[in-house]
Amino acid sequence: MSDIENLSFEDAMRELEATVSKLETGDATLDESIQLYERGAKLRAHCDARLRDAQERVEKITLSANGQPTGTEPAEGL
Secondary structure, eight states: OOTGGGSOHHHHHHHHHHHHHHHHHTOSOHHHHHHHHHHHHHHHHHHHHHHHHHHHHOEEEEEOTTSOEEEEEEOTTO
């Protein structure tokens, strides 16, 4: 399992932002830039997967006519 797979969404986003910032400065060598880009792509994919997982877990609570919770159903539009 790679170290990226163990990162929380927030930690991966912070690292992705730092990676993008390093690339934007232009101070890295070509080889370093390629490595940064590849890691950034993996971080982005990890963040996308974490967001999809979170969206799938979001549920809408259904209520009866008198306003009492009756269960849950998948949220619409996610």
